Amino acid sequence: MAPLLELENVTARYGPVQALHGVSLTVDEGQIAAVLGANGAGKTTTLRTVSGTVRRDGDLRFDGKPLANVGPDGSARLGIAHVPEGRGTFAELTVWENLRLGAYTRRGSAKDDFARVQTYFPWLEERRAQQAGTLSGGEQQMLALARAFMQRPRLLLLDEPSLGLAPLLVTEIFRIIKELNENEGLTVVVVEQNAHIALQLAQTAFVLEVGRVALSGPSAELQQHESIRRSYLGY
């Protein structure tokens, strides 16, 4: 499969602090890639460079074409959906309004997009009028995922989807992600602290350390090497 996302020597900084020192990675279309590493390794920043939330230097190619510093709204229009830390849900708006916003870049009525989303998240229909902030943590995470899917993106960026969720919910969410990937051909890059479950979901993984890719490869391989697991993945 052709590469959908290519990063080559991408650097990024927050003011005077250099967060990425040259990240290079490739994600093929239809793959699920996991980005792992300790706190502060630069995982979130890597996602932010792709969605344009953070300015970067270095080469970034999306679908073979160079991606300029277009900003988050520009990348959304290009088919990149980013579910950030904190989910980016509009707590003050209703579930339905959140979904409508997900479909903002789409032409036509949001209802058609919603029909597809409903097959993955059937419970959303009855909660349409509920204020998003009153949903439980797990429900909000699923709403964030649903909203991202309303965009019908080619690339889905997920920042720590398992954060703060009970194990059962985590399994559920990852199951849905896998379904989206398999049924819709959605390419996914997921940043996770929970390396174990991320490796079970992803086909390929990148381990970041101090703003660089320290280790990469098929997730099966990384799971098997015990020394790698101990040093980089903590289990």
Place this chain on the structure above:
Amino acid sequence: MTAFAQRLGSMRKNAVGTGASVPVVLFLIAAAAFLVIGSLVSNIFAQQTVAGLAQGAIFGSLALALVLIYRATEVINFAQGEMAMATTYIAYQLTLWGLSYWLAFFLTLPIAFLLGMAVQVVLIRPVQQSIIAVVIITVGMFILIDGLVTWIWGADLKFMKAPFGNTVYHAGGVAFSRQDIGVLAVSVFSVILLWLLFQFTKVGLAMRAAALRPAAASLVGVRVNWMLAMGWGLASVLGAVAGLMTEPTQFLQPTMMQAILLYAFAAAVLGGLESPAGAVVGGLSLGVFLNLIGQYIGFATPELRLPIAFAVLLLVLLVKPTGLFGRKQVRRV
């Protein structure tokens, strides 16, 4: 039908828009009842109430513009009144060039929209990260626009044709001028139009999203900067309407909106700085309150109207800062 009803149902739970809680609504109903009974008992009471509503509608229209900008950018636009005044002068100029009143009115609105957007893009956007700088720029605009208008048109009083005619109706010893009714109708109509825009259109939703969480809005593809510019454009249109509604009673002069701006601040705070409906209700309440106090409390002579309005503002801020319809909005990036 059910989808619509569902949407209406969500209004009550929806934090943006009318965040009126039950005690507040009950209070307003009680107040309205008081006004009706008082008006039936005393002609003077009724007259003051009607006059107060008419004046209050004008406070409310300008307060509406203030609230729109505050909701989007957390900035108090000190130049709102002067912008309103300037766009009214533009309408006046259009009538001088031969257009009928209503043609000039409706042509001024898109002009005001474009001017409002231009102000946001040219003057506000470059410094939007510093609230103090933005406020000072609006103060600078206040002074600049005042000077510009006086320079171009002069400071003498000018007059436009009365939009609703000068007929005065009498009912039960109370005088209602068509003008007053017209102003009230226009204010209420503006709020309804605004509500429809925000609740049911894609653009309205995007504007709300951009105001609530700019970063999250950006991620779904909303061009936040343009939404802010449109917010200013919209506020400018509302200001133009407020100015045009003020002109018949205040006549056209550069200072015509200055006192009204002050009352509009009080009205906006009373209604809740983030609530459009609150702005209008706040304005109406303030207008009626000031008139009744002025009528029945001897100490409250005209010189004290402004201090009383600000005393109300202070009281609201100390007791319930979010105002009548406001809800504590947690601003997050």
Place this chain on the structure above:
Amino acid sequence: MKFIPAAVAAIVVAILPFFLSGYHEGLAVYVAIYFVAILGLNILTGYTGQISIGHGGFMAIGGYTTALLSHYEHWNLILTLPASLGITFLVGILVGIPALRLSGVYLALATFGFAVSVPQLPLKFSKFLGGSNGIHADHSVTHLWLYVVSWSCAGIAFVLAWLLLRGRTGRAFRAVRDSEVAAASSGVALPIYKTLAFGVSGAFAGVAGSVLVLATNGFAQPSEFGVLVSLQILIGAAVAGLGSLWGVVVGGVFIGLLPSVSASVPLIGSSHGQDVVFGLIVILVMLLLPNGVAGLLRRFEPLVKTAIKPDR
């Protein structure tokens, strides 16, 4: 080393009257007046983070104190200044108490209400306070006298501010501005310091108001203390920027001189032209220097330091 700029400034101020005409001396007086008022606001906003658009109100109270004491009780004009300071300090504390519950734009609006309401009081109680015609102090003064008094006040204010802000009070003020929660948990008694800041700030504005009254032929009138005065002080403080006493000097000069500079711009002519130019310049200054002169100075600091001690 640190005192050299201040000493130079003091010398310049002292010899300036010998070179200035009466008209320009008058302008210099206005610079001093606004300097003191802006300094007051700067202390409040810059150091404790509380916003006020109400300092015209304090100036009004101070100004009227001077006029009333002189008119009714025939006080020595100089003695009215400490009286004005005391009274506006107390009023400032009183204003600071409800202000404890407010912040940000709410505080700004509430103080704005204060500024708008105070000038209405002489209109209401016109018998005692003179109505729209105002109250007249019982004798007038020369330009030179005004210059000396106003710049002495400015000098004293500068020193007082400097002393206040370098000591424990200053650290407490800065702590409040940067983080109220942190300040409270490290033992800073918030309410005391916040109201104190309002008191001091108001007192400075009050003295400025007194000198303003003296500078306008001893007349205290409501029209002198309208909304525009509070806005001008706010503009001056914003131009000054937060956190620099020298920025305040620039702010005072800006507000003191700009109206007359604007009036002398030829093409637009007379009073409306003045507003156009003034407004334009304010906007331009804010666009170019959003953090005021203090921000500019902060940007230059590292450059100056490298000029003196070049990097290896």
